[in-house]
Amino acid sequence: MMLKKVVVCGVGLIGGSFALALKAAGAVGEVVGLGRTQASLAAAQQRGVIDRIASDWADALHDADLVFLAMPVGQVASVLVSMAPYLSSTTVITDGGSTKVDVALAARQALGAQCAQFVPGHPIAGAEKSGVAAARADLFYQKRVVLTPLAENTEAHIALVEHVWQACGAEVSRLDAEDHDRVFAAVSHLPHFLAFALVHEFAQRADSAQLFGFAAGGFRDFTRIASSHPEMWRDICLANRSALLVELDAYMVELMRARVLLAGADAEGLQAMFDTARTRRDAWLDGLTPPGE
Amino acid sequence: MMLKKVVVCGVGLIGGSFALALKAAGAVGEVVGLGRTQASLAAAQQRGVIDRIASDWADALHDADLVFLAMPVGQVASVLVSMAPYLSSTTVITDGGSTKVDVALAARQALGAQCAQFVPGHPIAGAEKSGVAAARADLFYQKRVVLTPLAENTEAHIALVEHVWQACGAEVSRLDAEDHDRVFAAVSHLPHFLAFALVHEFAQRADSAQLFGFAAGGFRDFTRIASSHPEMWRDICLANRSALLVELDAYMVELMRARVLLAGADAEGLQAMFDTARTRRDAWLDGLTPPGE
Structure with missing residues (x-):
């Protein structure tokens, strides 16, 4: 599996480690970063965690294979609303939020029928440290990732996200969101x-x-x-x-x-x-x- | 400081580590063990944690410089009652219990005036593992030991216990028992x-x-x-x-x-x-x- 372009929104501990893991696995061509804080994105680029900073969602989503949302769950809904107008039919989205019922609801509200492209997930890995400085390529190695697919997801979408996490070294399982x-x-x-x-x-x-x-x-x-x-x-x-x-x-x-x-x-x-x-x-x-x- | 004979009553994680630390520091001639369970004492002797198993309190206390009580605090009172008849005026006693008001009370009740020889203490070190198999010479290294001296203790008794713990690598402080x-x-x-x-x-x-x-x-x-x-x-x-x-x-x-x-x-x-x-x-x-x- 080789993704040409991956977008990481929120390049902190989780988002940064995801980018590093995919790069270490040789599973990605380009990683593009987005986020609230320009200083964090600049630091992420300097560390080589992301290859470049997207200027906006239109730029970020152009030809993107996968988007990983790695911000605090309270921001997922508004981020989905912002990106929705630029989302093509070939981009798959997943997230790293620790709660899943609210994320599924936000995806349905913001994306409508395109929520079929959104496969919610939760990597069971973390640390009390946060920020891109704490990111590391092996954060998810031999850790569990729980996917909570939507009824709208196709098996192909789910399988893609599953493979991406497996490339990061994680063990993937599925659970109902509730x-x-x-x-x-x-x-x-x-x-x-x-x-x-x-x-x-x-x-x-x-x-x-x-x-x-x-x-x-x-x-x-x-x-x-x-x-x-x-x-x-x-x-x-x-x-x-x-x-x-x-x-x-x-x-x-x-x-x-x-x-x-x-x-x-x-x-x-x-x-x-x-x-x-x-x-x-x-x-x-x-x-x-x-x-x- | 060199103690000719130290008695450890309760040769588990704490008592065993105390014995190993004193031996590693070259601070003790002979370590004699006592306890409820013969199998544990035999294991402690086999590991070289204690040099021999005392046959009874009379044997244990004969010419002993120091006694360390390292059993669960609920047993301290009855152990003090058992040893009291054989306690000479030159043996100093301390303990490793995590509570100190009850231990002070038990010492006064069991030892009477000889409670002056008992300096209560609490090493702030431990592990979720228990038993002599988990004992190690460096368990107290750079860890705190809190002494809660009785009003009856002389400074010489307190200083002896302090020096013993320092020989184990610990940092000793004092606190009121309450x-x-x-x-x-x-x-x-x-x-x-x-x-x-x-x-x-x-x-x-x-x-x-x-x-x-x-x-x-x-x-x-x-x-x-x-x-x-x-x-x-x-x-x-x-x-x-x-x-x-x-x-x-x-x-x-x-x-x-x-x-x-x-x-x-x-x-x-x-x-x-x-x-x-x-x-x-x-x-x-x-x-x-x-x-x-």
Whole structure:
């Protein structure tokens, strides 16, 4: 597979790594960049992440094989509206957003029948670092990418996006958009929300300096994701609000249940809870064979 | 500093690493082990972590310079009662428990006036792995050890324990026991409790397999401490119950506050919360120069 021209809109960690991975795989002729911030695009060009900066959507989409949207999900709708007038019938679009129901809705509204060319996706890879400086060609290597195809997509469109991600070294799977948003509300969006909340609570307190003075490795790992990109996570929380609220409420119920054990000094109950958690987590880790091995 | 004989009671990750560190530093003549499980002691002896297994407390304490108690904090009181009759006036005792108010109380009750020889301590190092197989000589290297001396301790006793930990490569500081338990309830015990609760909640659900099937790096780091030793953490939660309840309640208030932002789709409020958290955490990481550098 060889794409002559790929457009990356939003050349940060995800968009930049996608461009670098395709280049490393020899799967692309030219990568053209677009984005909000000229300085970021210039930096991306200087690093060789993109070959050139598009002057506008007309320029970007001319003869493009593929467009990758890699901006915070809150911007996807307006970007699709901007590009729609210049979209030919031969360009395929995909995205890297962490929520998929809202992206599918935005695609249908902005593109109409051309939404058949849009195959929503979500690479399960990232880092608490953001920006093109953090981009690397192996970010998606042996990581999962979940596609949530629209009913309108043809198998050829889906297969193209699948192959592109495989060229980046990723393991591709498919999920219904609603299932995707429910699952990731639990395993990703909730932990981010919880970690942000803990650090925020500590940051507000009168004894904040003392707390951070004694915080160590456990705290560091638990809160790693609280160093994630605030705007990106604001958009994810808003876009997946209803599913996240369900998960947050379930977790608060669990905390109240656990609080009853603690307040009642229920040694057996606490140990059973901790045992179940450790056993389940260790079984999960044992089963985590990197794709392809 | 050279100790002729050190007794380690509880030769697991912490006790075993302490023994290995003292040996690596050439700071000890003989290390004698005691514990609940003969198989663990035999494994520790075979690895060279301890030189021999004590037959009983009389044997262990004979001519001992230092005793290190490294079992779950729930056992410290009964162990002190068992050893008290054989304790000479020249043996210094310390411990590695994660809670300090309960340990101080147990020392006063079991040792009476001889509690002056007991200097409570807490090495801020660990791993989600437990057992002597995970022990290593550099576990405490450039890590903090907090001593919470009793009013009865002499400066000489405290200095001895301080020097022993420095020989292990640790950075030693002192804190009041109540302050210690309050601070660690927040920065350590609460995150463990929260991580155990999240994995436990997922483990109980009908869609558990699907959730774990899509869990990735963020979840893995957030829940790393949910693979910690269940019995040890049961004891810590029980021993520090009142301080932990205060922290848990403060966190649940924070979650309710954050839930209001989420349910109300308060973009500005969410972003401000995330920004504050990321900025504070990054400032903390920037300030984390390893001691001695």
